[in-house]
Amino acid sequence: MKKAVVFLLTSIALQNMSAQSFIQAYKNRADMVTQTNINTNLQEFAGFGIKKTGTTANNNTLDWLKNKYLSYGYTVSDFSEDAFTYGGNPSKNLIITKTGTLYPNKYVIICGHYDTIVGPGVSDNGSGTSIILEAARILKDIPTEYSIKFIHFSGEEQGLVGSNHYVNNVAYQGSTKVLDIKLVLNIDQVGGLIGNNNNTITCERDTGGLSSNNTASNTMTQELMTCTTLYSPLQTNLSYAYSSDYMPFEAKGYTITGFYEYLRSENEHTVSDTYANIDPVYVFNVGKAAVGALQHFAVATTSNNLLSTHEATTQKPSEEIRIYPNPAKDFVTVEFQQKVKQFKIEVNDMAGNTVLTLENQEKINTAGLKNGVYTFTIKTDKGNTTKKIIINK
CATH class of the missing domain: 3.40.630.10 (Zn peptidases)
Structure with a gap:
């Protein structure tokens, strides 16, 4: 039902593809x-x-x-x-x-x-x-x-x-x-x-x-x-x-x-x-x-889902990493199933630009990031885990 309202059209909107990719x-x-x-x-x-x-x-x-x-x-x-x-x-x-x-x-x-x-x-x-x-x-x-x-x-x-x-x-x-x-x-x-x-x-x-x-x-x-x-x-x-x-x-x-x-x-x-x-x-x-x-x-599951929190990992299941919440606002938490002392974090936007690099920080300040989708790569001596997190403030 759309009655008694004047329907105003805007121009065809340009698409912002930077925050979303084809899956x-x-x-x-x-x-x-x-x-x-x-x-x-x-x-x-x-x-x-x-x-x-x-x-x-x-x-x-x-x-x-x-x-x-x-x-x-x-x-x-x-x-x-x-x-x-x-x-x-x-x-x-x-x-x-x-x-x-x-x-x-x-x-x-x-x-x-x-x-x-x-x-x-x-x-x-x-x-x-x-x-x-x-x-x-x-x-x-x-x-x-x-x-x-x-x-x-x-x-x-x-x-x-x-x-x-x-x-x-x-x-x-x-x-x-x-x-x-x-x-x-x-x-x-x-x-x-x-x-x-x-x-x-x-x-x-x-x-x-x-x-x-x-x-x-x-x-x-x-x-x-x-x-x-x-x-x-x-x-x-x-x-x-x-x-x-x-x-x-x-x-x-x-x-x-x-x-x-x-x-x-x-x-x-x-x-x-x-x-x-x-x-x-x-x-x-x-x-x-x-x-x-x-x-x-x-956020439907798929092996190559760019928005999945379980996208790609070279680690064993017992060493699985959680990154949450998703979507996130000002902070993202990295949680290891087994304690890891040394690790690095690299955050990239969907254009491939590195926007954050951190070491041994389980709580990541994302307040400076714009809304969009980012890859969070966690690097340890056991391998790397890459997951996608939505920043939506």
Whole structure:
């Protein structure tokens, strides 16, 4: 839902590639998005008709989503439901949690709404729903350092009712912050219009509301744009976030970003928002971008993962080194499983420039480093260990 707001476009943004590099494993998984699955998801979504919050069609769509996740190998223990009432009618948000390996209590959220108000809503928001399903399918058994929550909101079309309820009753309880959320990636209306030149996706950053989270959102949105160009054929347009399910998160200070179609289809909230009128190939390509970006933000494992904390080592497992936290701010700690008296540390940026050299320091002051990705190489008489750390202040 993006109603009653003037859509302002910025110029095509230039990509800052210095902090991110192409990762073949991420591309391989992004390419696992299939046009067949996207088409099937969109058509099945359309088949439920108008999915107004609290209606039988809305509830049937929720059951369809659950069955999709079960077919991917998720279990009921991975599910949670956030129930709320609108206009006297009950509805539910569906949350599927995939637990991270290093930061199980810090979450990357990918979300979109499944309710509609007029017509089947295949673009708004069957497109986002289909992409989230594909991302969940592909990443089911891929370890990620951060936990991922795949969230399907209801009540969006009535004024972000479902996402407001989730943020104020699950993410927060009263004034107490319950969920530590690294990022919220929202996908809303990315269906395009058949016949348009749908080669560009809008990436949305936080420019209003609370000012304290704008800088982090801008950084994450730039990374989203880079991931899009790395892992999909799409170009990117930089715009601003508004009027969708990330806004209640923004109001609580969380970092948000999102995808939205670049050329407006103008079919939202009409009987014309059907499978016949959208561009399924566009949804397919946005799906590739989303899977690539989700791996980046959640730090998916791979042997050549430039963001992994277990990337390359010439040491024995018993001599493994931990470097944390990741992402880091002003300090990074080096921890040896077995005590090492003499060691050297070399920190390089992604251009290969050495920015720090230290000896025998287990706590590294990184306050002088700019946001980005750095290699930390620990050299001992047993060998070298190189790991990648994100600096994000």
